[in-house]
Amino acid sequence: MCQLLGMNCNVPTDIVFSFTGFATRGGRTDNHNDGWGIAFFEGAGVRHFVDYQAATASPLAELIKQCPIKSKNVISHIRKATQGRVALENCHPFVREMWGRYWVFAHNGDLKEFRPELDGRFRPVGTTDSELAFCYLLQQLRKRFGDAMPALPALTVALRELCAEIASHGVFNIMLSDGSALFAHCSNHLHYLVRQYPFPVAELSDEDVIVDFSLVTTPKDRVAIIVTAPLTTNETWIAFEPGEMKVFIDGQPVEPAEYA
Template sequence: MCQLLGMNCNVPTDICFSFEGFATRGGKTDEHRDGWGIAFFEGKGCRLFLDSKPSIASPIAELVRCYPIRSTHVIAHIRKATQGKILLENCHPFRRQLWGQYWVFAHNGDLPAFAPQGMEFYRPVGDTDSEKAFCLILETLRQNFPKEKPSLEGIYPLLKDITNSIAEKGVFNYLLSDGEYFFAHCSTQLSYIVRQAPFAAAHLIDQDVTVDFRQLTKPSDRVAIIATTPLTDNELWTPIQPGDLLAFQDGLPLKLG
């Protein structure tokens, strides 16, 4: 299956270190060669980079590795196709607009024979189960809150309900964000780490690369990294329990229900 990478933090931060190890899994240290993508929220804007090439061989991925784009909400994905051809339109993350804001979604898993009904506004461009699930989530949110965006506490129960319904169809690990809210759902496998003071050095599993965050951060900084499997071998990662939907805010996980 695919792999996910997310970042949520209290100050704009670059994801170069984590992406260095993550992108290596797209064809070098792992088998996810069927495309990749990454989205960075910056204010109301959202930079989205996609490529159907493996991330290990993509010039666009090289740009992301070397260009320190700073953001408080980042979602990345490397693909091993289970449904849908290896085409650009099937690369995650997917992006749509709701309540005057961009929403971004990436999925790891498989939803066999998933065919949602009643899709009046959001329709998939590609032919993946993942994009269908994203469209169903947004369609449900729009139908229930047609005029304006609810609070985090207001949106969470509905998102949890639709997530549970989709998860009954198969494996449904995902990351979802609009640049203000950040959600992570674990169906089978997803972990996170919160980096905050006192900071220390971290060493990648997939590359012999070490970064000492004490030299790059302020004491008030806080960064949560979410990944399918841990990216470092000298830090303690926390597994998200199957069935849990976490909201991250300012680099901290919140379990609201």
Template sequence: MCQLLAMNCNVPTDIVFSFTGFAMRGGHTDTHHDGWGIAFFEGAGVRHFVDHQAAVASPVAELIKRYPIKSKNVIAHIRKATQGQVALENCHPFVRELWGRYWVFAHNGDLKQFAPVLDGAYRPVGDTDSERAFCYLLQQLRARFGDTRPPLAQLRAALTELVREIATHGTFNMLLSSGTELFAHCSTALYYLVRQYPFDTASLSDEDVSVDFSQVTTPNDRVAIIVTQPLTTNEQWTPFAPGELKLFVDGMPQVGDSIELI
């Protein structure tokens, strides 16, 4: 299946280190060679790059590894096709508008007999189960809350119901963000870690690269990394529980209902 990578931070941060290891899984250290993509939030805008080539052979991926775009929320995906042809329109992440914000979504898994009626503004361009699921999520959120974004606790509760519904059709590991928060749902495999002061050196598992984060951060920085399989060999990664939906804000997983966007 595909692999997912996300970053949620309290200050704009580049993802060059994590993406360097992640991209190696797109045809070198793993067999995910059916395309890739990445999206960076910057204010209300999104930088969105996709390519149907394998990440290890893509000139666009090479650009991302060398260009330190800074963002508080990033979602990336490398594809191993289960539904839909290898084509640009089927590369994740996907981007749509809801409540005057861009939303970015990526999915790892395979949904069987998932053919919801999509009768509103959200229609898939490609032919993947993933894009159908994204359109369905946004359609249902608009149907529940209308044209006004609800408080974050209500949004999380609604997404918890919707992702559980979709997951009855198969594997639904997914990432979703509007640029101010990051939702991550696990069906089978997701891990996360939070890097914060005091920072240490991290070493990639897929590439002979290490970074001493104490040299490139401030004591106030905090970064959460979410990934299908751990990216480093010397850090403590926390597994998600199957069926768990986590919400990350400002580089930390949120617990309880007393959460609001800053």
């Protein structure tokens, strides 16, 4: 199946270190070679890059490794196709507008007998179960809350219910963000860590790269990294429980009630 990578921070931060290790799994240290993509929130906009080539063969992926784009919310994906041909329109993450803001979504898993009725407001362009699930998710949120975006606690409750419904059809590991928060739902494999002062020296597991984060951060910085499988060998990663959904804001998991 595919793999996911997300980053949520309290200040704009680049994801070059994590993406360097993650992209290596797209055809070199693992066989997720059916395309890749990444999306960076920047103000009200989104920088969105996708390619149907394997991440290890893509000049665009090399550009991302060399270009330190800074963002508070990033979602990336490397694809191993299960449904839908290898094509640009089937590459994650997917982007849609709702409530006057962009929503970015990526999925790792495989959904069986998932044929929801869509009312036409959100429709897939490609042929993946993932994009279909994204369209259904947004449609149901819009039906529940109408034209006004709800407060975070109500939105989180709705997302947990919808993710559980969709996950009844198979594996549904996802990341979703509107640029203010990052939502991560786990069916079977998802891990996270929070980097904050005092910052560590981190060693990638997929590449011979070491970074001393204390040299490139301030004591106030905080960064949460969420990924399918741990990216480093010398940090403590926390595994999600099956069926668990976490909300990340300002570089840490939060209780949505605090933001009511």
